[in-house]
Amino acid sequence: MLSYLLISIFLFATFSADTSVWISFFISNLLLFGMFWWHLYQEKEFSPFISVFLVFSFLFFILSPLLQVGELNLTNGVFITKLKYSQAAIVHTNVLVIIFNLTFAVAYLYFKKFRKLRVIPVYDQTKYKALPVLISIISIATVLVFIASFGFVQEEIRRHSGTPSSASIGMLLLWKKVLFMMPFAGIVLCFQYFEKRKKLPINIIIVALLFLILGAFLLWFKNPLTEKRNALGPIYICIIFLMAPRLLNSNVKMTLFMFFSMIIVFPLSAILTHVTATFEEILDRPRVLLDSFEGYGIGQVFNTLHYDAFINITATLDYVKYEGFSYGYQLLSGLLFFVPRSLWETKPTTTGKLVGEHLIEYHGFHYSNLSNPLVSEGYINFGIFGVVMMAIFLAITCIKLLSWFKSDDYLKKILALYFAIHLLFLLRGDFANGFSYYIGIFVGVYILTRFLQYIMEQMFLNQKSWKAKHKQRI
Numbered sequence: 388m389l390s391y392l393l394i395s396i397f398l399f400a401t402f403s404a405d406t407s408v409w410i411s412f413f414i415s416n417l418l419l420f421g422m423f424w425w426h427l428y429q430e431k432e433f434s435p436f437i438s439v440f441l442v443f444s445f446l447f448f449i450l451s452p453l454l455q456v457g458e459l460n461l462t463n464g465v466f467i468t469k470l471k472y473s474q475a476a477i478v479h480t481n482v483l484v485i486i487f488n489l490t491f492a493v494a495y496l497y498f499k500k501f502r503k504l505r506v507i508p509v510y511d512q513t514k515y516k517a518l519p520v521l522i523s524i525i526s527i528a529t530v531l532v533f534i535a536s537f538g539f540v541q542e543e544i545r546r547h548s549g550t551p552s553s554a555s556i557g558m559l560l561l562w563k564k565v566l567f568m569m570p571f572a573g574i575v576l577c578f579q580y581f582e583k584r585k586k587l588p589i590n591i592i593i594v595a596l597l598f599l600i601l602g603a604f605l606l607w608f609k610n611p612l613t614e615k616r617n618a619l620g621p622i623y624i625c626i627i628f629l630m631a632p633r634l635l636n637s638n639v640k641m642t643l644f645m646f647f648s649m650i651i652v653f654p655l656s657a658i659l660t661h662v663t664a665t666f667e668e669i670l671d672r673p674r675v676l677l678d679s680f681e682g683y684g685i686g687q688v689f690n691t692l693h694y695d696a697f698i699n700i701t702a703t704l705d706y707v708k709y710e711g712f713s714y715g716y717q718l719l720s721g722l723l724f725f726v727p728r729s730l731w732e733t734k735p736t737t738t739g740k741l742v743g744e745h746l747i748e749y750h751g752f753h754y755s756n757l758s759n760p761l762v763s764e765g766y767i768n769f770g771i772f773g774v775v776m777m778a779i780f781l782a783i784t785c786i787k788l789l790s791w792f793k794s795d796d797y798l799k800k801i802l803a804l805y806f807a808i809h810l811l812f813l814l815r816g817d818f819a820n821g822f823s824y825y826i827g828i829f830v831g832v833y834i835l836t837r838f839l840q841y842i843m844e845q846m847f848l849n850q851k852s853w854k855a856k857h858k859q860r861i
Contacts, residue, residue, distance in 0.1 A: 391423055391445075398453050405474045408456065411481035416449050418485060422492055426638055435792070435807035436785040438641040440491070443814045446649050447760070448484050451689045452477075452697035458690065466698045467690065468757070469750040470705065480701045486771060487762045487778045494782035504786045510579075510796040517843065518580040519590045519597075524839050525573040526597050529604050532566045536608075543613045557727060563618070564827025565835070567608035570601040571622055572798065572832040577601070578629045579797040618824070620648075621808035625801050649811070696760045696815050699742060703763035706745045713768050717741070721819035724826075738764055739817035759817035798833050805832075 395416055402409060419441065426437050455466060456477065464472040498504060539562060577598040580586070609622055628635050635641050713735075720735040728734050736744070742763075743755030761781065765773035784806075792803035806825060813821035 388424060388427065391420065395420065395449075398450065402453050402457050404456055404477075408474055408477050408481075411478045411485075412449065412453060415481050415485050415488070416445075418488055419444055419449065422488065423642075425492075427642065430638060432789075433637055433641070434785070434789055435635070435641045435804060436789065436810060437495070438638055439645055439807050439810045440785075440814070442642060442645040442649055443811050444484075444488060445646075446689075447694060447696040447815065451694035454689050455694075455698065465750075466701075467692060468695060468698055468702060468746050469752040470698060470702050470746060471750070473701075476701045476704055479704055480697060483700060483762050483766060483771070483774055484697075487765070487774050490775050490778035491782050494779045495785065498783050498786050501786075504783065505790050507790045508794040508796050508799050510794065514840075515580065515583045517840075517847070518576055518583075519593050521836075521840055521843055522573050522576050522580070522594060522597050522601075524843055525569055525576070525836065526600060528839065529570045529573065529601065532569060533604060533607070536562055536566070540607065540613060560823065560827050563608075563614065564824055565831035568828055568831030569835060570604040570608065571625075572836045573601040574598060574605065574626065575629065575797050575801050575832070576836070582795075582797075620811075621805045624808050625804050628804055629797075629801070692754070692757070696758055699739070699757055699759050699816075700763040700766070702742050702746055702757075703738070703759060703767050705749075706742050707767060709745070709749070712770055712773075715768050717764070717768050718818065721817075721822040724819055724823035737817050737819040738767060739820070742767075757817075758815045761814055761816060761818065764816060764818040798836060802829060802833060 399409070399413060399416070402412070404412075422437075423441055423445075426434070426441060430437065456472070459466070459472050466472065577594050580590075580594050605622070609619060611619065624635075635644060716735055717738050720737050723731075723734070726734065735741075737759075739757040739759040740755050742759055743752070743757040746752035746757075747755055759767075761777045762774055765775070765777035767773070769776065788803040788806050791799040792807075794800050794803075805828060809821070809825050809828075813825065815821075
């Protein structure tokens with residue numbers, strides 16, 4: 388708390404802006420400071436969701452915009468998205484952020500009292516015996532995915548980060564968010580099996596070998612050359628948690644870890660995930676990594692499109708002034724992401740792209756693939772009511788997944804932790820990408836695993852039935 392306080396004092400002491408803008412940021416930060424204090428000192432149970440929520444809010448709604456606004460000429464300044472500075476618009480944005488954070492805090496405390504939301508799923512202990520077989524089936528399926536996707540992965544490794552993939556959006560989602568997560572599911576089940584007290588020595592050896600094989604496949608499918616940071620972070624943080632849960636088993640540890648990651652590790656990782664050179668060029672001339680980051684400091688990184696969340700809320704306000712509210716239409720792009728555009732020609736554009744195109748048309752910007760936080764997703768649909776609605780739904784989701792996180796069912800436990808880390812991406816937006824990516828992960832890790840488990844169980848039942856009939860004939 389002292390560190391948070393010292394950083395805040397430094398930021399606001401050096402922040403030069405209109406009085407109303409300064410006060411609006413100060414009130415927003417004061418609310419966040421109170422939420423930090425409650426989370427670290429008053430909340431009795433470990434809740435990684437709140438840790439991530441608070442770190443996101445500080446970095447994207449306090450630190451980044453303070454640095455961005457502080458560097459502007461307040462008379463005729465423009466942000467990196469070419470949106471002109473407006474005192475009223477910045478204050479309005481801060482009001483929406485305050486409403487969202489306050490509503491989330493109140494809803495979280497209120498709905499935590501509901502027992503139905505707090506029911507902890509229980510793992511069926513009888514399934515332990517079949518885990519080595521299930522892990523083996525997942526491993527075989529992973530090998531088949533590896534063979535089928537070999538060309539696709541090679542293309543992803545060679546492809547420049549700014550070059551669009553030749554695969555369709557649907558195929559990218561199927562490969563990267565669903566099928567490529569199968570080895571991750573197998574690794575989680577390996578940890579589930581190792582938790583069993585009584586294990587056959589031969590099964591221990593088999594599961595250990597499969598764990599190494601699945602780990603190798605996961606590194607092939609999920610690495611900085613084939614994936615972006617928002618996808619890699621949750622996966623490997625989950626594995627760290629499985630291997631050494633004591634490293635991330637309290638609100639203080641999780642908050643500190645996420646704070647350090649977002650301020651230092653996340654900006655520096657841009658060297659690998661956003662370098663414009665190909666893999667072969669990096670091997671031939673490794674210095675290209677340093678050249679790509681030359682002239683950038685940690686502070687300057689916060690004044691880039693990677694930390695544009697706050698300003699894109701302001702841009703959404705500007706869009707609404709021209710086009711009005713969508714009254715739920717924009718939400719359909721996320722909720723019905725699985726419907727191909729070829730079948731639904733009037734399918735709404737994702738909100739980030741919609742606001743980006745608005746900035747191109749009215750402000751002369753050049754890039755449309757922007758983020759759009761849940762705050763502005765709510766606002767563009769239903770105004771202030773939409774902001775409140777988004778905050779309440781998010782609070783209920785976090786409470787439900789908190790019960791999953793406490794479960795002894797490792798798949799549900801890890802999917803809950805994955806969501807907590809993925810919350811950084813979901814909160815930053817836009818909603819369509821954040822929602823569809825997590826649903827894809829859920830299908831790849833949970834639904835596919837349960838489907839394979841169902842097939843395995845049916846095979847066992849058919850085998851027992853066949854043996855019973857065979858004995859009767861004898």
